[in-house]
Amino acid sequence: MKEVVMVPEKELKENLIRMHDRRIALLFILPAVVLFLVMAIYPFIYMIYTSFTNLNLSMSGTGQFIGLSNYFEIFHDPLAMGSITFSTMVLLIAVPIEMAIGVLFGLLIRGLKGERIFRLLFLISMMIPGIVFGISAQMIFNYLFGAANYFLSFFGVPEIAWFGHAATAQFVILFLDIIQWTPFIFLITYAGLLSVPQDLIDAARVDGASRWQLFINVELPTLKSFIYIALIIRLIDALKIFGKIYMTTWGGPGMATSSWSFYIYKVGVSYGWDIGYASALAIILLIVSAILVNLLIKVLNLGETLELKREG
Amino acid sequence: MRKYTILMVVSVLVGLFAMMTMASVSLSLITSPDNGPSLQWLAQEFEKQNPDIRINVSIVSWETLYPRLLADLRAKSGVYDIFTWDVMTAGSVHSGCLDLTKFFKEHSNIIPKNYDRNDLLPLAEKLGEWNGDLIGLPYYNNTMLFYYRKDLFNNPKYQKEFYDMFGRPLRVPTTWAEAVDVAKFFTKKYNSNSPTRFGIALMFPTTHTMFYMFPLFFGPYRRSPEGIREFGSVNITYGDYFTSDGKPAFANKYGLMALEDMKALMPYAPDPLGSDYGQTIEYFSQGMTAMCPQWTNPYMQFKSSPALQPYSEKIGIAPMPGRSVAGNWALGISKYIPLEKQIAAAKFILFATSKWATLHVLEKFGIAPIRESILDNPEAQKVIPWVKALPTIYQTETFRPRIPQEPQLESITDVYFSEMLAGKIPMTIESLKKLAQKWEKVLSSK
Numbered sequence: 051m052k053e054v055v056m057v058p059e060k061e062l063k064e065n066l067i068r069m070h071d072r073r074i075a076l077l078f079i080l081p082a083v084v085l086f087l088v089m090a091i092y093p094f095i096y097m098i099y100t101s102f103t104n105l106n107l108s109m110s111g112t113g114q115f116i117g118l119s120n121y122f123e124i125f126h127d128p129l130a131m132g133s134i135t136f137s138t139m140v141l142l143i144a145v146p147i148e149m150a151i152g153v154l155f156g157l158l159i160r161g162l163k164g165e166r167i168f169r170l171l172f173l174i175s176m177m178i179p180g181i182v183f184g185i186s187a188q189m190i191f192n193y194l195f196g197a198a199n200y201f202l203s204f205f206g207v208p209e210i211a212w213f214g215h216a217a218t219a220q221f222v223i224l225f226l227d228i229i230q231w232t233p234f235i236f237l238i239t240y241a242g243l244l245s246v247p248q249d250l251i252d253a254a255r256v257d258g259a260s261r262w263q264l265f266i267n268v269e270l271p272t273l274k275s276f277i278y279i280a281l282i283i284r285l286i287d288a289l290k291i292f293g294k295i296y297m298t299t300w301g302g303p304g305m306a307t308s309s310w311s312f313y314i315y316k317v318g319v320s321y322g323w324d325i326g327y328a329s330a331l332a333i334i335l336l337i338v339s340a341i342l343v344n345l346l347i348k349v350l351n352l353g354e355t356l357e358l359k360r361e362g
Numbered sequence: 363m364r365k366y367t368i369l370m371v372v373s374v375l376v377g378l379f380a381m382m383t384m385a386s387v388s389l390s391l392i393t394s395p396d397n398g399p400s401l402q403w404l405a406q407e408f409e410k411q412n413p414d415i416r417i418n419v420s421i422v423s424w425e426t427l428y429p430r431l432l433a434d435l436r437a438k439s440g441v442y443d444i445f446t447w448d449v450m451t452a453g454s455v456h457s458g459c460l461d462l463t464k465f466f467k468e469h470s471n472i473i474p475k476n477y478d479r480n481d482l483l484p485l486a487e488k489l490g491e492w493n494g495d496l497i498g499l500p501y502y503n504n505t506m507l508f509y510y511r512k513d514l515f516n517n518p519k520y521q522k523e524f525y526d527m528f529g530r531p532l533r534v535p536t537t538w539a540e541a542v543d544v545a546k547f548f549t550k551k552y553n554s555n556s557p558t559r560f561g562i563a564l565m566f567p568t569t570h571t572m573f574y575m576f577p578l579f580f581g582p583y584r585r586s587p588e589g590i591r592e593f594g595s596v597n598i599t600y601g602d603y604f605t606s607d608g609k610p611a612f613a614n615k616y617g618l619m620a621l622e623d624m625k626a627l628m629p630y631a632p633d634p635l636g637s638d639y640g641q642t643i644e645y646f647s648q649g650m651t652a653m654c655p656q657w658t659n660p661y662m663q664f665k666s667s668p669a670l671q672p673y674s675e676k677i678g679i680a681p682m683p684g685r686s687v688a689g690n691w692a693l694g695i696s697k698y699i700p701l702e703k704q705i706a707a708a709k710f711i712l713f714a715t716s717k718w719a720t721l722h723v724l725e726k727f728g729i730a731p732i733r734e735s736i737l738d739n740p741e742a743q744k745v746i747p748w749v750k751a752l753p754t755i756y757q758t759e760t761f762r763p764r765i766p767q768e769p770q771l772e773s774i775t776d777v778y779f780s781e782m783l784a785g786k787i788p789m790t791i792e793s794l795k796k797l798a799q800k801w802e803k804v805l806s807s808k
Contacts, residue, residue, distance in 0.1 A: 108451075108767075109766050192641065193632050193641070212633075214634065216784065300567060300568055302636075302777075303635045303780045304786055316773055321769040321770065
């Protein structure tokens with residue numbers, strides 16, 4: 051015969067109250083969960099499903115299952131391949147420059163007279179939405195009336211058709227990205243620098259460390275994790291570059307400034323309305339982002355840096 | 363007591379408001395920027411005459427209008443009751459549009475007695491049809507015009523200089539080959555005496571603009587006796603890009619010549635591959651170029667530009683040196699809205715396409731008329747100088763395809779043409795054939 055364990059009345063009461071509180075808490079978060087399921091999870095699952103269909107909004111009778119055809123099509127699509135080129139340029143050119151300048155600014159600004167004002171000024175461009183950036187850029191880089199050509203004319207530089215040539219159009223988009231996102235890196239680096247213990251810096255100075263030694267041996271070890279996080283966030287974000295392209299070059303001339311995400315928009319929304327193919331492109335973007343981030347985490351040994359090692 | 367009085371007054375007011383709201387029909391209209399201001403004005407005028415109907419006009423960019431509209435029609439959600447649709451997208455939007463012929467037959471009582479359907483220009487009306495259904499009433503009979511600086515072309519000094527340079531009189535070009543010489547003459551880099559910086563404002567960006575600019579140059583070849591002999595007559599469903607039996611008609615020497623004509627003009631235009639609608643309007647408005655192919659309603663901007671005053675002496679309008687291209691818009695009604703809303707929407711589109719409305723939107727907003735009587739109207743011809751030229755232009759204009767695959771074809775083509783003009787892809791018949799293969803793939807896969 052099993053022994054009956056008697057729970058004290060007080061404990062039972064407490065358990066009941068705890069359960070009740072839990073239910074109420076669940077009830078409170080339910081709307082957010084439902085919203086998340088409806089607005090994020092359902093569309094995501096639907097996107098995975100449509101990537102295996104030929105769904106096209108402009109055609110009737112579409113939406114049939116076609117297996118992996120959309121995925122195979124990507125490798126035979128020169129426009130998709132062209133988009134990879136520009137997205138890679140953003141990753142390999144814009145992001146490293148943003149990282150370097152952002153960190154440098156963070157180091158230079160700290161302790162400077164008027165630090166607060168500089169900090170505020172740096173952050174302005176980050177607060178401007180990509181679309182507004184694009185509209186301003188369209189005016190600044192206008193061939194005949196733009197400020198860029200006007201400014202360059204003082205140095206005898208002839209007018210440049212910024213949006214009319216592949217190289218200059220690419221330069222403009224990368225330049226805009228750098229201007230917009232360097233402050234983000236600066237902000238994170240700056241926050242990291244503020245977290246370096248002052249007594250460590252003082253101790254290093256007393257030991258006669260030069261500015262460079264101070265940076266390498268004291269500041270950088272603390273900053274590392276901040277820089278890595280900034281890098282990962284920028285990496286994911288750089289793959290999504292859209293607003294500036296939409297407002298300035300529309301991916302042109304040709305495919306010169308068409309990023310992967312802009313191409314998805316063109317195929318799925320703007321001209322194409324080919325939802326099936328656009329979904330497959332979006333899934334590939336997601337997979338590429340995930341692989342890149344994971345690779346980066348491994349290469350940089352981020353788990354250890356951020357002390358994210360699994361327990362046990 | 364006072365409390366109850368206040369409560370009663372509030373209840374009566376709330377009741378009245380509720381009754382007013384219930385009695386009125388609220389319609390949502392989505393449109394593009396070129397039609398927007400005129401439709402906003404018409405909506406206000408309509409509401410004055412029909413206080414029980416409210417119309418909310420949303421103006422969105424061309425690039426936003428179609429995805430939104432198509433998503434709404436495809437999802438059968440009926441968010442937009444009335445919409446303007448570019449007639450070249452007839453094949454894409456038709457499934458969600460109300461068949462107006464059938465609707466007007468069933469609700470003939472809503473057609474005003476003075477609404478003259480026979481006065482609508484036959485071609486404009488035809489472009490609102492798909493598979494025999496009338497899916498939109500014509501609203502804006504848009505077409506491309508050739509704007510030029512009348513004062514410069516009429517100036518004896520420039521006429522003499524041009525004659526000395528080219529051995530023929532200076533005149534408004536009637537072919538693109540002639541346009542090259544004139545554009546060169548008015549470009550400072552090639553003629554230091556030129557009164558303008560550039561000869562011509564061209565827009566060849568990688569957007570839908572490229573797709574309507576090409577027919578201006580390809581049209582003369584496609585519609586020539588040789589072109590007709592080789593490719594058959596043009597049918598308005600497939601347009602000038604296609605042969606009469608629905609095959610791409612541009613992958614040959616004619617398509618190549620059209621691109622070469624475009625390229626020949628590029629040195630005399632400010633940043634042609636990077637300029638679109640807005641930039642070219644600005645360049646001509648500011649007196650930077652001597653010529654500018656543009657749609658009809660930018661005339662209103664040119665007319666008000668300080669650099670082009672007095673406008674009657676400075677702005678000249680002529681038919682396109684090659685051929686114009688149709689850019690018509692129609693007003694459609696969603697199939698997926700309640701009957702009450704459909705009736706109210708039908709009343710509005712009948713109002714917006716009436717003789718009175720057509721004349722007023724022409725005069726106020728430069729909306730090209732859809733009615734024969736307005737084209738013949740001396741008052742209209744006096745206010746807007748291009749009205750007189752329109753009948754001839756309409757007879758010779760070219761068309762883009764109206765088939766459902768048009769958006770995909772356009773998307774591929776814009777990139778190809780842009781890269782060919784930029785020299786990234788060789789400008790050869792082979793390149794055009796590769797593009798045609800892609801077209802065939804799109805056409806056959808669906």
